[in-house]
Amino acid sequence: MYDPAQLRTFLAVSQTLSFTQAADRLGVRQSTVSQQVRKLEAAVGRQLFARDTHGVELTEDGEAMLGFARSILEANERAASWFRGTRLRGRLRFGASEDFVVTRLPEILEGFRRDHPEVDLELTVELSGTLHERLEAGKLDLVLAKRSDERPGGQLVWRDRLVWIGAERLRLDPDRPLPLIVFPPPGLTRARALDVLERHGRSWRIVCTSGSLNGLVAAARAGLGVMAHTHGLIPPGLAPVPERAGLPDLGPVDFVLLYGKRQRDGASHAAAERLAAAILAGPVPRSERFRAEDRYI
Template identity: 50%
Template sequence: MLDLVHLRSFVSISQLGSFTAASQKLGLGQSTVSQHLQRLEAAIGRRLLDRDTHGVQLTADGEALLPHARQLLSLERQTSSLFEAARPSGRLRLGISEDLVSGQLPVLLQDFIADYPAVELHLTVALSKDLADMQDKGELDLVFAKRRLGDRRGEVILREPLVWLAADPDAILANPVLPLIVFPPPSLTRTLLMEALERTGHPWRIVCSCQSLSGLTAAARAGMGVLVQPRNLAPPGLRELPPSALPTIEDVEFILVAAPSADRNTIAAFTRLVRDRVTNGLTPSR
């Protein structure tokens, strides 16, 4: 029989790519997490993970087990939720920052819907400032977006550095005028990168402006210019430019903002899931 505690450690290691990070997330010693994996591999009779100097990689058997392990853990959460004093239900109007679309959003939403089928989820994806405006107008119950350092709105989930990304960094740096791929105003990322360039007087020009992260990513992959994104949300196919190549951009904070009228039980349930799934593994799907 498979032990759910062992499966939880396996999924955390797989998600975070590190025994140390998994142990911190689970609140366990690293030796305990390692022991969980060893016992799981012994129960299955297969090697699930390979370790090297670059981190942890799933074996073919590990890849095969992972979706089933997640499904079993999701079923455990669903079963536990049946006995909550006040189960989340009703409508949740959720606003998500465009930056998060390339990350674990699909899995996050899938887990939430599976765990709380009585919740009717309405999703809006937009720029952080636009989401804040919608929430102020009473159109959104919960917003998962970003803010600049020093702002007070929302509950901080994590802090992320903004980095310069390109398909071919050498080609970008050889250009005397920096070609920019940016969101339109009122994008916070756009504001912060412009401030960084203005501080140093670095010449620039906008070659692509698009409301959609997928559109910006396509332009960057085509080699049109440089894109700025949170480091752990860097789209696949792009490389980070050396830190000394271009001005340092101010970090951002990802936050959850609940409307006063939102259902407390539903907000608490989604917040728990975000902290479990995102805080310790905010990475794009590869």
């Protein structure tokens, strides 16, 4: 029998690849996270994480434990809900950035609808900047989006790095303005890309603007230009621009959960917390190039 608290800690570390970030997410000390992981590894008799002074990575046994941990915690939650005799009801207005919708979020939402059929779930898919604005306006109860420099809060779900991507056959002329494929304002990746280029003195021109990720991907596949995108979510047919192109580094990006400030009733708040827990426990993409600078203690 595995301790649910240890399993939740394991999932937090596996998603952030950081003992420090996992501690922040769980609201405990880093030493507590380390202790919980040690106890779980002792219980299974296997090493779940490979850690050194440079970072943290899941071992093969750790990858296997991911599915078991989620199944055990989901079963515990279903049993607890059954014997509490309570069923979630009400309306939940959930907003998600288009980046995340193309990953495993549909599977998470399907499970939520199955477990809580009486919750009226309203899904809004938008740019992260727009979702932040709607949340502040009280039009959403829960948001999964990129963290904004202007709105630095939120509960970390996943950390990655923004990279320049384009068609593999694309060739960039360093003496000509960089052709850009971007979301319209208030897209956060757009703002980051333009700011970085301006700070590095690299000239640019916008060759395509679309509010749809599919539209941007189609333009990039056609070789019209480059776009800033999360490394762990690179669409098929596109690849990171080689370092020899000399494009400036775009830096890290955090996907976070944010709650609405004006919950209209207790039901919507309870539903938001339940969906947030499912997202935090669910699988998320992890960039192979980004490793959290963290040490196992």
